[in-house]
Amino acid sequence: MATLALALMVAVLLAVAARPRRASTLDFYLAGQRVGVATNASAICGDYFSAASFLGVAAAVYAAGLDGIWYATGFAAGFVPVVLFVAAPLRRFGEFSLPDFLGRRLGSERVRLAAVLVVQLVIVSYLVPQAVASGITWELLVGAGIGGLSPYVTGVLVSTAAITALVGLGGMRGATWTQAVQFAFLLLVLLWLTGVTVADGFSYPDAVAEVSETPLANPVPVEDGSGEEAGATAGGAVEGRQGWELRAVPDRIDGGAARFDQPGARYGPASQLALVITLILGTAGLPHVMNRFFTSPTGRAARLTTVWVLGAAGLFYALAVLLGVAARAAIADAADGTPWLAELTVDGVLRVPEHALLALGRLAAGGAGLGVLAAAALVAVMSTIAGLLLAGAASWGHDVYERHLNPRATQRQAMRAGRGAVVVVAAIGAAVAVTLRPAELSGLFPSLVATMVTWAFTLAGSALTPVLLLAIWWRRTTAAGAVAGMVTGSVVAIGAFLAGVVGVAGEGDVAGVLLAPAVLGAPAAMLVTVVVSKVTPTPVDLDRTWVRMHGTAADRQAERLAELTIRGLADPDEPRTPRNGRR
Known part of the structure; x- marks a missing residue:
């Protein structure tokens, strides 16, 4: 029943995405730059609230207690610098993608190609954990593979294939509407599960107090497959079963055993700060999120969109944290008398923390609850994969194919290149994901999916965000400095x-x-960019570029009129060919 409901929802999303559209690269990559504030905010949320947000944050809280909340904090706070420093000037300048923006802002194809390479690394790093989450969810929901494949591999391949078809058919316009619908579905599912949990007697303060009565312990796999010998030799370990043991989590701040309601279960003071800063900086460099601001009609609309996203993020992550706590308490209480749950746990603690919300949904509403939560998890995966594939298509299709491989490409050729890039990027992400073994890696991290996504944030925040901020706010930034x-x-x-x-x-x-x-x-990166920029020539037309990013509406209108006059156009109302060569 749950699988049928999920298949029906995917079919509806494909129908929405595949409605006839005008065949142009502007529509395929940017939805014609006519996406309204509320729609774009919902689509950004659908893009950003990935498996790391839906499954990962609750899993991190479930496994690491207070330390898991750092993920929610960093994910939500990441949009603060975006709304303050990035959204409006990025949209005012225009273009198709982050590499396109940097290449035109700094007048350099070397910058564009260097940015394309970094963007592709970020996309693959972000794509793999989404595919992993789809495999984990399919494994618990369906429990069977197709064509001799394992359930995990089947989930990876089915979800990736479905969303690749969706993106290839509908492009950015189709993905915008499906992502908006997907976000609404995700939020409703969290609200529903919260309501059911609270109605069943859940109290956040009481649950935190209950699970904090004993030291925090989580399952880890053992090499000999018995659990008994390892339990006898490992200090503080409790005997487990079937190759797993429940091991006390060390406190990384005060020493001894960690507690659920205190920091230190996963991160010390420096690593807590490092994680939050990485997530905040990384958000502004995520290509699939930043590309969405190019779809807004104006810079003001882009900034207002980000404000809406901030509000939605606060609500979403608050619910995810609450439900992570609820899962820790409810699953421990129910494991002994629930056979299906006993198979997933070691002494009442889930072996795979990403199962926390899924198991809580089944406890709350049986198989139907599991189906709803699993469908929401797969929707979160597919929504984010859609944004990642579009960002990859924009980088390869527009920034490489149209700019370098075939500058005279027709609309049909450019669209074909974009769709081809979608397939290639999806295949790379799926190929990497199927080689991983989530169950064996889960014991190493508070949430495997959230931790893997952090790697993408690390690369984006280290390589793209510093250069992007300097290109927007420091006039002296040069192409050589940006590449360095x-x-x-x-x-x-x-x-x-x-x-x-x-x-x-x-x-x-x-x-x-x-x-x-x-x-x-x-x-x-910022230091090297500044030092190299100081000794290399600045781009030409810097004043015009600055007006486009930071000038008032009157300033930009005056600049456009001056440009039209220089081109010899007597009528300022005459249509003007955009910089990409298409009207």
Whole structure:
């Protein structure tokens, strides 16, 4: 029944996306730049509230208690710098994508191509955890594979194929409406589950107090497959079963055992700060989110859209945190007397934290509740994958194919290139996701999906955000400086992350910083950009560029009239060909 409902919803979304549209690249990539404030805000929420938000935040709270709230804080606060510094000037300047903006702002194709490479790395890093979440959800919802494939791999492939078809058929215009609908569905599901949980007697303060009575402990896999021998030899471990044991979580701040209601279960002081800064900086560099501001009709509409997103984010993440706490309390109470739940848990604690909301939905409303939550999780996955694929298509199709490989491309050829890029990017993300084993990795992180998404935020916040902010607000930024900044940010972020993964810094606070190193990469990128820009020539037409980004409406109108006069157009009302060569 739940699978049928999900299939029906996907069919409706495909029908919405595939309605006949005008075949132009402006429509395919930017929905004609006529998306209203409320619609665009809802679509951005559908784009941004991914599996890391829907499943990951609740999972992080479930597994790490107070430390899991740092994910919600960073995800929501990320739109503060966007509304203050990015949204309006980015839209006023225009273009198709972040690489397109940087390339035209700095007058350099080298900048454009360097940005395309970084954008593709960010997209793949973000795409993989979404595909992983779809496999985890399918595994719990359906529990069976297709054509001899495992349930996890089947979920990855089915969800990726469905959303690839949706994006290929409808482009940005189709994705805008489907993402808006998907966000409404996600929010309604969270509100419904919260209402049912509260009606069943849930109290947030009481639940926090209850789960904090004993030290925080989470399941970890054991090598010998028995759990008994490992439980006897590991300090503080409680004997588990079927290759898992329940192990006390160490407090990374005060030492000893961590508690659910106190910080330190996952992050020390420095790594807490590093995580939040990484998520805040990373938001402004996410290509699939920033590209949406180009679809707004005006800069003012882009800024107002962001304000709406901030309000929705506050509500969404507050509900996710509340439900993560509810899941920790309810699942522990129900595990012993519920056979299906006992199979997913070790002494009342879920082996895979991303199952928290799904299990809570089944406890609240049986199979129907599981179906609704699973459908919402897959919708969150597909909505974000849609935005990522469109961002990838814009980078490859517009910034590479139309600009370099085939500058004389027709509309049909450009559209074909964009759709081809969608398929290739989707295939790369799915191929990486199917090689992972989420159950084996879950014990290493408070939420595997949320942690993996953090890696994309790290790269975006280290390599793209510093250059983007300087290009918008510092007139002296040059092409050479931007390329040097992106390279520096990427190298520092990737190098620090790899050092954290291989355990160079051990298990302490420094290791946590290395796993969310935008706090290191962003300052390095900004410093290098400034130093190199100081000794290289600035772009031409800088005054005109500055007026377009920061001037008043009257200033921009005067600039347009002057440009028309220079071109010899006597009538200022005569239609003007946009910079991309299309009306």
